[in-house]
């Protein structure tokens with residue numbers, strides 16, 4: 078155990094740290110924790126592989142469908158920390174999505190036949206690609222319940238477009254980018270008539286249809302182009318998942334299907350249920366189609382018919398142009414996954430224990446030679462399954478989806494086994510099973526890192542399990558879903574971590590290397606994030622105004638720490654109120670929220686953003702409005718009043734109370750006191766500014782950003798000062814005090830950010846701390862030394878800068894003093910200190926190790942004494 082433990086400790090601490098930190102001490106501590114929490118050595122290794130310390134970053138970012146929430150979940154790997162929920166098809170109040178006018182417009186794009194739909198069943202997210210490799214620019218996702226696609230901009234992680242498929246009534250096999258993101262494949266699911274009319278189910282074969290829509294996409298601006306898009310008519314087989322060909326198979330699409338039986342159910346009239354009739358055949362059909370050729374054909378009117386505004390290429394046209402084929406595939410297939418080079422197409426059938434690997438070159442040869450095994454009832458040529466297959470391999474029960482590993486060239490692939498609750502690693506070239514790992518439970522999709530792009534990154538696979546059963550603390554009958562992180566770097570797969578997902582059932586997830594994402598932290602001032610353009614309501618400081626046009630009242634307002642301008646708005650009952658609000662902040666993470674109580678509106682204003690909130694003031698009364706994000710120390714004061722009066726009512730004045738007022742002399746004294754406080758605060762700010770300049774803060778981008786933020790606040794003081802001085806001139810001390818108070822607010826904000834910048838800068842310009850010194854600083858903090866000693870200052874105890882220079886044999890002296898302060902109370906120097914500070918150094922019961930480290934820390938302080 079002991080040797081294992083020291084191995085473990087070295088694993089966790091890294092060997093360089095090991096040299097300086099006594100492994101025994103940590104090992105002992107670790108052992109204690111392990112014992113108390115019942116952890117095994119394996120648990121500790123798994124913890125070390127996933128634990129990401131405070132402020133740490135993940136290697137990969139995962140975009141997971143949020144299932145029935147209609148959202149997207151963003152989390153990091155390996156930490157499995159959830160970072161964001163992106164609002165897509167569903168209103169989301171925090172982000173103001175569906176509660177401000179601009180996001181309402183996005184949601185309105187998703188109306189179907191004039192009706193709002195306020196949820197979505199998201200299944201398959203996809204990342205945009207350049208030459209088949211993820212480029213980190215755009216994200217799309219489908220809605221199975223209401224056939225729609227949405228586009229999310231990875232510059233700000235916001236939904237920019239929703240597009241409705243006008244011919245499908247449900248949709249599952251979307252969304253899949255083609256390798257240069259010029260097109261998106263979206264396959265139907267449950268066959269239905271393309272038009273919006275009633276057609277009896279008895280006429281299923283004649284009037285119900287499946288299909289694949291090929292959407293055009295402009296990767297430069299990130300928008301789907303519906304007018305340039307078309308649908309390939311397909312038989313009423315239930316098309317399921319798709320994948321776009323790449324490399325060798327570029328230009329082709331692959332979509333599998335179930336219910337080639339074309340069974341139409343009827344349990345209520347004594348027929349066997351759908352599930353029996355739909356799974357009768359041993360094989361269904363893989364649809365193979367040349368979307369590239371069909372796209373060209375779709376530009377000619379004579380090749381298409383238009384249904385509900387969508388160009389549809391009839392099956393007959395696709396067949397006549399050698400652009401649509403079927404291949405039998407076993408049985409109720411689900412996932413179809415094209416290898417990174419486009420040469421192999423792996424398909425798993427839920428009701429077959431095998432994976433079937435098709436080979437593109439073989440399929441292509443049959444197509445080129447017009448070598449068909451027959452035709453389906455709609456005249457579509459069928460290719461021979463055996464002749465198209467590279468081979469089959471038995472994987473286990475219920476294989477669903479596949480993802481490729483880093484060594485894909487040599488055949489590395491992973492497949493989920495739904496019924497067996499396992500992930501299996503195998504080789505799609507040699508058709509050998511290599512390893513299996515149990516997951517908990519009933520895995521659907523799995524997600525390897527960039528595992529379906531042309532450049533899989535390996536390292537991890539995430540198992541997206543449908544059931545969690547016994548994995549977490551119980552929270553009622555509805556359990557969270559369970560995403561499990563699996564390390565695939567070793568020979569054996571190693572399950573590391575369970576993450577509950579409590580938002581909806583995530584189907585597919587896609588992962589991208591974090592370094593490929595470069596989202597903004599602020600918008601250009603006055604941006605409408607939904608369009609990316611300047612907002613019509615953009616308002617800068619000084620431009621705030623209230624404009625009435627008929628019974629519409631436009632409020633052009635601004636928000637900045639910690640006030641909303643204007644603070645009072647009076648309208649008539651029945652007016653339409655339009656708030657245009659701009660967040661004037663440049664500081665990172667300084668979001669303000671805005672709501673008017675009781676009126677069901679909410680906006681989230683990220684730095685630089687402008688939002689529009691609109692409502693009818695249909696109730697008389699007084700309605701506070703306020704900032705909903707705790708943005709500053711004076712956040713609660715960030716408020717105002719909307720007063721709605723009834724123009725037909727007479728209001729009697731209630732002003733009766735006479736309050737005692739301060740005398741002029743009292744007011745003047747208060748004014749002078751306020752100015753004095755401001756001057757003192759300014760002196761502190763100036764000393765910080767001097768330090769920052771002398772140490773070239775501008776060389777360090779993070780410090781520079783903070784300093785700019787601080788100066789931005791400071792810059793606002795001059796105007797307030799002018800107003801204060803004017804008030805003094807007029808003898809209005811009351812007002813002058815208020816303006817001086819405002820100055821103080823700006824100073825506090827400046828100082829707050831400035832000191833943060835200074836601390837950061839000290840760390841940058843100081844000599845590098847040794848691990849021991851860093852441990853010493855920690856011990857100094859945790860041991861409570863800072864309660865009396867502030868480095869660089871005389872506080873309630875002496876300044877410790879130079880303490881190692883003040884004493885003979887200083888290291889030993891300091892050590893003895895910390896370990897046993899009482900032994901030196903009679904030392905003349907210590908005695909004088911005790912008298913001066915009227916305090917005795919207490920025994921903090923530090924270990925010898927800690928004291929050693931503190932001394933290292935004090936040495937570092939002395940090296941950098943000029944900085945404190």
Ligand code: RUQ
Nearest residue numbers: 200521522584585
């Ligand atoms: S699904 S569990 Cu992709 Cu909708 Cu397979």
Ligand code: CUA
Nearest residue numbers: 704706708712
């Ligand atoms: Cu702005 Cu709270």
